[in-house]
Amino acid sequence: MKNEPLAYRMRPKTIDDVISQDHLVGPKAIIRRMVNTKRLTSMIFYGPPGIGKTSIAQAIAGSTQYKFRQLNAVTNTKKDMQLVVEEAKMSGQVILLLDEIHRLDKAKQDFLLPHLESGKIVLIGATTSNPYHAINPAIRSRAQIFELYPLDKENIMEALNRALNDEENGLLSYAPKVDQEAIEYFADSSYGDVRSALNALELAVLSAEETHGVRHVTIEDAEVCMQKSAFQYDKDGDQHYDVMSAFQKSIRGSDVDAALHYLARLIEGGDLPAITRRLLVISFEDIGLASPGAASRTLSAIEASERLGFPEARIPLSQAVIELCLSPKSNSTVTSIDAALSDIRNGKAGLVPKHLKDGHYQGAKELGNAIGYKYPHNYENGYVEQQYLPDTLKNKKYYQPKTTSKAEQKFAEVYQNLKK
Incomplete structure (x- = not known):
């Protein structure tokens, strides 16, 4: 019986043996071009576990006949790297696969950099984290970054x-x-x-x-x-944010089945706080005034799920997702406040009108006439026309009503009448 696991024994010997990743090793793809011309540059592979990062690195070495060494950025020391460098000086060039490169400390990095520059070491970094966020710019600038995809x-x-x-x-x-x-x-x-x-x-x-x-x-x-399906989920990795993004976009697009699919993936990941926070955001950001009660019902579902915990929490979460998917949609609350914030950030604040200054509630009614402020509660229907915005913005309209629901149509009607 062979001692090495089957997956280890079946690793490709050359890039012709690599399954999938055609965007990198296909007939006219960049890594195949590098191998064919034997002009390798340092590179970083990133993607989920088990999709062939180490295999492709070994296949590159097998196709070029260069020496191949594998180290771990955390567990191997600077001395281990020095041995690889010495070997590179004798043999001419060594391919170094460095696992968990996102955890490479500064001392090891500073040691490796000049050898990457000289080309003695062809570094192939492997990571499950997004290198644009997790890897030091000094390493990143000296390597090409390639994303690997899960096999179908x-x-x-x-x-x-x-x-x-x-x-x-x-x-x-x-x-x-x-x-x-x-x-x-x-x-x-x-x-x-x-x-x-x-x-x-x-x-x-x-x-x-x-x-x-x-x-x-x-x-x-x-x-x-x-045993249990090998569903992989990294709460802190890119996959989490991709699934979370797809989850919100599916609800926004009113696709119940897709939303439930992504909810199930998030539940399998076990991150209840992330799910509930995103659901609450969605209820205000994407449903908003089209169904004002949806946010409070979502909050009730969230509180129930937090009290229940998994696995029962899946039930109120599912209820909230189905309602949010099938509710009318409006993002007017988001666009309205963002428009107002945009003006503030672009220096369009202006001065508060004089008649709105000195404003403490208890004094507003008595001081109203003295400062030119009209107290709305003294007027029919609790409304009186007067300027509230600064002079520089007095005709500005931030709120753009949506008419996707009867609820916001009523708000829009009131808004338009007031503006008239």
Whole structure:
């Protein structure tokens, strides 16, 4: 039995063996051009775990025949890096894969920089964090940044079938029979993580019952070996913000099914405070005056979910999401205050009109006539026409009513009558 995991053994030897990532290693893509001309530059790979960052780095080394070394920015020391540099001086050039490069400290960074400049070290940094936010500009400026994407179902199935038919590094020597349903389950449940799928397949083959020299893997075996689907979620990573953005946009676009899908992903991530905060924002930002009661009902659902906790919290959260999706939409509260803020920030504040100064409520009624201020409660319907905005903005209209609901249509009618 081979000691290394299947995913390790099946790593591509050259870039021709790489599955997916055609935008980087396809026939006319940038990394293939680098490999074909042997003109490598330092680069940073970022994306979720298990999508091939290390594999592509090793494939580049295999295709160019350059020495390849792998270190971790946290656990390996500066002395480990010095050994790689010494090797580069003797061999001419070394590809250094540096995992968790976003956690590289300044001392190690300062040591590496001159060797990146000279080209002795071709650095390939690997990270799950957005390098534009997480990696020091000094490293970033000396490397090209490439985003890797999760593999789709077909890519995962290709990798699994490749492993089943590989005798030297794969599983062919065990003569396995793997049902198509099981293959599809591994592919579906890995969520683009080929490493997870391959290692689960290996466990299923090795532990399957052997009949007449054949190990038969069924869908039941696949479910046991994958256990819980390998859904990956990083509360602090880019994926969190991408899902949160899609969640709000789906509600804004009134797509209940999409919104519930992204809610489910957020629930699986387990970050209840982030979900509830975003729902409350949405109720004011995207529904707003079109359904003024939606915000208070959303707040009630949030309070209920916080008291219940998961898994029951999913129920009031689902109710709030469905209502917000199917409510009429209005962003007039956002556009109105943003327009007012824009004027303030652009120096258009102006002076407070004289008749509005000295304003304490208790004195307003008595002092009104003396300072030219008209006390609205002294007039019919509690309204009297007078100037409230500064002179420089006296004709300004910030509120632009939406007519997507009867509720805001009423507000709009009052607003227009007052402005007349």
